[in-house]
Amino acid sequence: MAGQAAAQATASPFVDIADVALTYGGAAAKGGGTLALEHCTLGVGKGEFVAVVGPSGCGKSTLLKLVSGLHPPSAGRVAVDGEAVTRPLKIVGMAFQNPIMLPWRTTLANVLLPLEIVEPHRSRFRRERAAYAERARRLLATVNLAGFEERFPWQLSGGMQQRASLCRALIHEPELLLLDEPFAALDAFTREELWDVLQALWLERRFTCVLVTHDLREAVYLADRVVVISNRPGRVVMEQAVGLPRPRRLANAWDRDFVDLVHVLRDKISEVRQAA
Amino acid sequence: MGTFWRFLRSPAFAPWLITAGLLLVWEAYCRLLDVSPFVLPAPTTIAHSMVRFWPAIWINAEQTLFTTVAGFALAVGFGLALGVAIGASPWLYQALYPLLIGFNAIPKVALVPVLIVWVGIGTIPAIITAFSISFFPIVVNVATGVATVEPELRDVLRSLGARQRDILVKVAIPRSLPYFFASLKIAITLAFVGSVISETVAANRGIGYLMVKDAGENVPRMFAALILVAVLAVVMYGVAALVERRFTHWATRGVDQAGGTTGF
Ligand SMILES: Nc1ncnc2c1ncn2[C@@H]1O[C@H](COP(=O)(O)OP(=O)(O)OP(=O)(O)O)[C@@H](O)[C@H]1O
Ligand SMILES: [Mg+2]
Numbered sequence: 001m002a003g004q005a006a007a008q009a010t011a012s013p014f015v016d017i018a019d020v021a022l023t024y025g026g027a028a029a030k031g032g033g034t035l036a037l038e039h040c041t042l043g044v045g046k047g048e049f050v051a052v053v054g055p056s057g058c059g060k061s062t063l064l065k066l067v068s069g070l071h072p073p074s075a076g077r078v079a080v081d082g083e084a085v086t087r088p089l090k091i092v093g094m095a096f097q098n099p100i101m102l103p104w105r106t107t108l109a110n111v112l113l114p115l116e117i118v119e120p121h122r123s124r125f126r127r128e129r130a131a132y133a134e135r136a137r138r139l140l141a142t143v144n145l146a147g148f149e150e151r152f153p154w155q156l157s158g159g160m161q162q163r164a165s166l167c168r169a170l171i172h173e174p175e176l177l178l179l180d181e182p183f184a185a186l187d188a189f190t191r192e193e194l195w196d197v198l199q200a201l202w203l204e205r206r207f208t209c210v211l212v213t214h215d216l217r218e219a220v221y222l223a224d225r226v227v228v229i230s231n232r233p234g235r236v237v238m239e240q241a242v243g244l245p246r247p248r249r250l251a252n253a254w255d256r257d258f259v260d261l262v263h264v265l266r267d268k269i270s271e272v273r274q275a276a
Numbered sequence: 277m278g279t280f281w282r283f284l285r286s287p288a289f290a291p292w293l294i295t296a297g298l299l300l301v302w303e304a305y306c307r308l309l310d311v312s313p314f315v316l317p318a319p320t321t322i323a324h325s326m327v328r329f330w331p332a333i334w335i336n337a338e339q340t341l342f343t344t345v346a347g348f349a350l351a352v353g354f355g356l357a358l359g360v361a362i363g364a365s366p367w368l369y370q371a372l373y374p375l376l377i378g379f380n381a382i383p384k385v386a387l388v389p390v391l392i393v394w395v396g397i398g399t400i401p402a403i404i405t406a407f408s409i410s411f412f413p414i415v416v417n418v419a420t421g422v423a424t425v426e427p428e429l430r431d432v433l434r435s436l437g438a439r440q441r442d443i444l445v446k447v448a449i450p451r452s453l454p455y456f457f458a459s460l461k462i463a464i465t466l467a468f469v470g471s472v473i474s475e476t477v478a479a480n481r482g483i484g485y486l487m488v489k490d491a492g493e494n495v496p497r498m499f500a501a502l503i504l505v506a507v508l509a510v511v512m513y514g515v516a517a518l519v520e521r522r523f524t525h526w527a528t529r530g531v532d533q534a535g536g537t538t539g540f
Contacts, residue, residue: 068435090437100429104450104526113446117436152526172436 012082013043014208015067015176020076021233022062036062038233040076046175047206051219053265054229055273060212063234064178067210068092080176089176090118093169093207097181099161101153107164108149111136114172121172139167143197159190163197170201177209184214192250195221199247216269220261221248228265230272238268317496322503325496333486333497337504340471340483343399344512347406348467355411355463356456359418363452364444369419380412384470388477397478402471409470410463417459421452454527457520464512468505 020040025033036059044050052060065071066078069085069092078085093114101110115121115132125132137149143163153161162182169177183191199222202209213219219226220242228238242261244252252258283289299319305311306318313321326333362369384405391401425448433443475484483501490498521528 065431068431070431070434088434088437092435094432094435096428096432098426098428100426100432102429102447102450104453104524113433114436116446117433117438117442119437154526168432178435 014046014048014081015042015044015210016077016079017042017063017066018077018079020066020073020078022059022066022071023074024062035233037066037073038235040229040235042227042236044208044210046081046208049202049209049211049222049224051211051213051223051226052229053213053216053219053226053269054234055231055269056214058229058232059234060229061180063229064094064180064210064212067176068094068178091175092178093172093174093176094178095162095165095169095180095182097184099153099158099165101161101164101168103152103154106150106152107140107145107156108133108136110153111140111164111167111171113168118172136167136171139171140164142201143167159186159194162186163194166194166198166201170205170207173205173207175207177207179209179211181212181214183218191215191218192253196250198222203247216262216265217253217258219265220244220258221253226261226265228268228272231275237272238265240265240268314492314495317499321496322499325494326500326504329494329497329500333483333501333504336481336483336486336501337508339399339479339481340402340468340475340505341508343402343471343474343482344406344464344467344508347403347408347470348410348464350403350407351411351414351463351467352460354407355414355459356418358411359415359452359456360422360444360449362415363419363422364440364448366423369423376412376415379408384409385473385477388474391474392478397480399479401478402474402482402484405474406467406470409473410467413459413462413466414456417455418452421455422448425451454520454524457516457524460516460520461513464516465509468509468512472505 018041020037021035022037023033023035040059040063042050042063052063054060062071066073067080067085069078069088072086080089081091101107102113105113112132116125121132137146140146140149143166145160145163145167148156148160148164153164156164162185166182169179183194186194195218202222211219211222216226223242226240226242227236228240229235230237240261244258244261284293303319306316306321311318317325358372362372387408388401388405391404395401395404422444425443429447430443433447438446471482472484472487475482476488477484479485483505486501487498490501
């Protein structure tokens with residue numbers, strides 16, 4: 001399965017980042033701005049789960065902004081599904097380290113937010129609100145948040161908010177899910193629980209997923225392929241396929257082949273950090 | 277008995293306690309030192325005057341209340357619109373901020389003679405003064421609320437293809453409401469300041485007018501009028517606070533959520 005995805009990636013990747021550079025502040029800025037990415041090339045196949053790891057400040061969040069079209073590249077080309085990305089895509093769902101729910105909306109209304117914005121749901125939303133609410137309830141139930149729909153986000157724990165935030169990212173059934181350290185602020189137990197939640201959702205829906213993380217075990221547990229980015233200016237310095245069978249289980253997360261993969265990544269990252 | 281004592285010591289009773297204490301000290305001071313009522317009338321003298329001259333005081337207070345509320349209402353409409361516009365557009369923000377700061381720095385007393393030239397005396401200059409002094413905090417607060425939408429939240433919405441207008445309606449305006457309501461409490465008291473200032477110079481009705489007329493003549497009534505303004509302002513403040521609590525419960529109870537970045 002991982003092999004199949006990788007084969008697809010070489011043919012015509014769903015997400016195609018080709019020799020991209022990005023400078024914050026522009027060349028005109030004082031000191032020439034910050035060069036966040038340079039000569040960065042990465043392909044992600046359709047339905048593939050890729051994890052991106054690398055030292056802090058190396059441009060991982062920037063990479064996601066490029067893919068989602070929130071920020072244009074200074075050089076090179078970003079294409080999704082064969083089309084150059086020139087403005088924000090509508091097939092994307094995003095979630096961040098901070099769940100940033102709207103505190104004046106209930107959890108259910110927060111999850112429904114994308115449907116009020118993305119076509120074709122947007123124009124149907126008023127008429128079919130009940131059906132959409134039902135869809136949101138089902139999704140919330142899959143992440144064990146049944147019964148919390150009418151609570152306000154600030155009445156939920158951090159982990160529950162993060163699960164709701166995942167639901168918000170997925171409610172409009174995006175083809176591409178971009179996650180920026182979504183579990184970083186959680187305790188180890190909640191985090192591992194959410195790995196399984198995310199894995200289950202992915203196995204069911206098979207969206208394309210790019211996960212930025214600092215947690216190498218998280219990367220190996222979830223991804224088909226782990227990509228290591230170098231120090232700033234960031235570029236891809238290693239791509240490690242993860243051939244472990246799915247569904248992966250926490251019980252196996254201390255197995256020899258799992259741990260070996262984590263060590264390989266760890267060594268590479270220390271090497272990259274030394275190179276600074 | 278126990279509950280009664282607890283009530284007396286509760287925060288809800290504290291303002292009454294302190295105010296009563298202040299009045300007592302004031303009264304004692306006037307009586308013990310035999311202060312002339314033309315300098316500082318005792319609270320009982322003022323109360324007496326308030327009752328005795330109530331019709332005259334109330335006619336003027338009504339006028340002041342009207343001009344204040346009218347000026348305040350204009351400030352709310354204008355302040356909200358301008359605040360949203362400035363908050364949403366960095367260009368407008370840059371363009372208008374120096375102007376707004378400059379205007380706010382002009383003492384509004386200095387504005388009244390200009391208004392006399394333009395619109396004469398009476399109700400209109402009082403409304404305009406109340407308006408001009410009270411819209412600033414509303415504009416600044418609303419603009420702050422609108423402009424400080426978390427960039428990540430903006431990204432979530434933009435990545436869904438949200439237009440500027442969507443972000444404004446779905447996020448920026450709702451999240452600026454606590455700022456808006458907080459500014460109302462400041463604005464309403466400022467509006468009283470504005471209308472009374474205008475009335476002292478450019479009116480033949482209103483509390484400000486009455487006070488100037490009474491100065492050196494009927495000092496107890498002057499103080500009665502002054503105190504009535506204070507009471508009216510406290511009542512209006514209370515109304516604003518009530519409205520605030522009603523509409524922004526999420527901001528006060530969601531301390532953890534909103535707290536970090538917005539300072540609530
Ligand atoms: N809006 C911005 N303006 C200017 N510079 C920025 C901006 N955002 C990021 N940068 C710079 O670009 C570089 C890459 O930032 P980015 O946020 O992509 O790093 P990251 O890999 O996500 O880091 P972390 O792992 O700490 O989240 C950093 O050096 C940062 O200072
Ligand atoms: Mg980051």
